[in-house]
Amino acid sequence: MVETLSGLQQNETFDVVVIGAGGAGMSAALFAAIEGARVLLVESTEYVGGTTAYSAGTTWIPDSMHGPSVNPDDSSANAEAFLRRAVGERSSEALRRAFLAAGPQAVAHIEANSDVKYRARPFHPDYLSELEGSTLRGRALEPLAFDGRKLGKHFALIRPPIPEFTVLGGMMVDRDDVGHLLGMTKSLKSLRHAVKLLARHACDRMSWPRGTRLVMGNALIGRLLYSLLARNVTVLVSTKLEALRTGANGSVDGITLSQNGQRRQIAVTGGVILASGGFNRHPQRRSAMLPGVDPSWCPGAPGHTGSAHDLALAIGARYGEGALSNAFWAPVSVRKRKDGTTAVFPHFLMDRGKPGMVVVNQAGKRFLNENTSYHLFGIAMQEAHRQSPCVPAYLVTDAEGLRKYGLGMVRPGGKGIAPFLADGYLTRADTLDELAGKLDIDPRGLTDSVARIDEYAQTGVDADFQRGATDYQRANGDANWPGPNPCLGPIGRAPFYAVRLYPGDIGAATGLASDQHARVLGRDDQPIGGLYACGNDMQSVMGGVYPGPGITLGPGLAFAYLAGRDAAACAQTASAARTSSAAWSEPADVSPQRAKEKIFR
Missing domain, CATH: 3.50.50.60 (FAD/NAD(P)-binding domain)
Structure with a gap:
């Protein structure tokens, strides 16, 4: 109650x-x-x-x-x-x-x-x-x-x-729902699933402030x-x-x-x-x-x-003592909502590990494996920042990457991005040099990092950080990607986009x-x-x-x-002890003989 x-x-x-x-x-x-x-x-x-x-x-x-x-x-x-x-x-x-x-x-x-x-x-x-x-x-x-x-x-x-x-x-959606919603125009099964979700949510909103599924x-x-x-x-x-x-x-x-x-x-x-x-x-x-x-x-x-x-x-x-870190981590992006509150979006798996994505520091250089776990990603950001500015870092993609996978709070499809551009959450430019200028990072570093990613997308081997080398990393790539590595794809179709990433603590x-x-x-x-x-x-x-x-x-x-x-x-x-104590206790005026009788009864 x-x-x-x-x-x-x-x-x-x-x-x-x-x-x-x-x-x-x-x-x-x-x-x-x-x-x-x-x-x-x-x-x-x-x-x-x-x-x-x-x-x-x-x-x-x-x-x-x-x-x-x-x-x-x-x-x-x-x-x-x-x-x-x-x-x-x-x-x-x-x-x-x-x-x-x-x-x-x-x-x-x-x-x-x-x-x-x-x-x-x-x-x-x-x-x-x-x-x-x-x-x-x-x-x-x-x-x-x-x-x-x-x-x-x-x-x-x-x-x-x-x-x-x-x-x-x-309306809440899980990873299965997302797949069906994105594939509803390509699969009858996904269309049925999506229609059922949408119909349920429409009914919910007639009586409830949010979806009840x-x-x-x-x-x-x-x-x-x-x-x-x-x-x-x-x-x-x-x-x-x-x-x-x-x-x-x-x-x-x-x-x-x-x-x-x-x-x-x-x-x-x-x-x-x-x-x-x-x-x-x-x-x-x-x-x-x-x-x-x-x-x-x-x-x-x-x-x-x-x-x-x-x-x-x-x-x-x-x-306690001896932990690797005092907290668990994830890279996050941050945006002010219309009501003045702050939206903090954890980048768990939907974007940074997909083909056509790269993360760079303020020198425009890669400094980690984009497909590592979100916890290790957050730790790596902080460790690298001690040597060269990496907070914020920049998650960069091109038009195709944005359309297929989205970018943080920007959902896949590439539509409805005007508000994100207006408030600076999302940065767009027609060239990599222009994007670097808007982000105030080294354009030569960014251009070189993208060129190396393009090369690795062809060979399937990330010579710098071994991206896509483990089962976990490949699972967070794109299983339908035609290249040799589901985590590596070229970044070349303008315009180019970026969001800023910060190390966010997700728990103690x-x-x-x-x-x-x-x-x-x-x-x-x-x-x-x-x-x-x-x-x-x-x-x-x-x-x-x-x-x-x-x-x-x-x-x-x-x-x-x-x-x-x-x-x-x-x-x-404790309850049993109290019960036992009460059973053995006697009022103060009980005679010794009666107390003895009770003990031996």
Whole structure:
């Protein structure tokens, strides 16, 4: 049930309290509720869903019940060996094993006991596909589409997707829908699919502010919310965590919440699970941990302020160490919307890895492999920037590239670009020299970079950065490209276009140090009683490495399962102890003889 803080009593008791209603937090609340716990879910913003609602909803869980449908040869042992090679000593091997063991159990348990449903993506390679133990399919799960109309008035609670990822005023589309919409004039199957989508959306807009067919991250959040409400989990939005209360033994046994001038003390018997999204918008910690990265480049949801971390650190928690990076990254482009808000568009896979695209720095030179994973792309931008200005970098294509693949917020087709040109998001020129002049980059460097790309498109071999050399990279190229390398094509048909790219942090990799049960560790490496962390509040089990799709949501689900069940079990133990204590207690005026009789009865 969705409540206001004033609807709760002072010192009201819950078995489990979860702070943060993103994918991990909602999952933790659901797992605890499945165990029979009385659960309170607290969200600081007006929406549930966090950054998960913006995402593709991909969840990396090796050896799940769905994996064999597309890859019967994979195993947990393969995944463990892969992670050992990819992550190594950047995270605890014991934690990785806990994740690999809990992940399949979490998927099976949540599907058996809720409306959350997944399927294996037929083809979704691990990002570090060159490493032994990687797979092309089976580990990446995606949520099934969800009918938001089932939520009724509570549909409005779900954080809407990034507008630039929708079409026709709020119609969500996934990667399959995009293919059908682009191919509707070429295939009867695609035409049928597109007509069905459009008809559904037209009906939706007669009664709803946006499309109610939810896909990707919105589908996952919709399914979680529907399941939480069915289990009578109490949900508070626009509510701030002000304090963590500890008892005489140092364990967390209560919290203080505030909302619209109201304040309540809440007692907690089982545990508090922190899933507030990480430190990324914490004003001091961001500048220290992500130096030089403007907050306006972050495409994540606004709730990850790190304020819950302040409270945890104050009672003895500590951050984990050893990660490759404090955050996960993606190249982003930025544009001001008409309403004054900032649109931040992550360039995951639709443009930069396609034929006819090149990324250059301010000297007009290539400095990375355009087809590398978005995380490594963001890291490479920052590392190269220390030597030569690479922020912003420039994603350049020609008329054919723009028409076929689009460019950031500019969709494929090459139409409707006037507003993007007018506000400077998109730059156009009739020659490469003119484009370089408009971008204030070295024209000789740009011309040389394009000439080299044209040469590599002919040979199929990128002698500079080995673009298209791995299965993952080729998967993000164009499978229909006639050249020898699906990632390399010439750039020669005027006019030429460019957008500016920045390193955008898409989530925290550094978080609170925790153990195999998601219990937060103190400075003495012992668990702080009653305090758990999952999602981006927990130190990344991937050690700041991004080995495959969904490696934040996958561990988020697995450790939500461990935290939610453990906290619920602690609440049951505490309840049993209270019951036992009450059964053995006697009023003060009971005689010694009667007390003796009761003991031996």
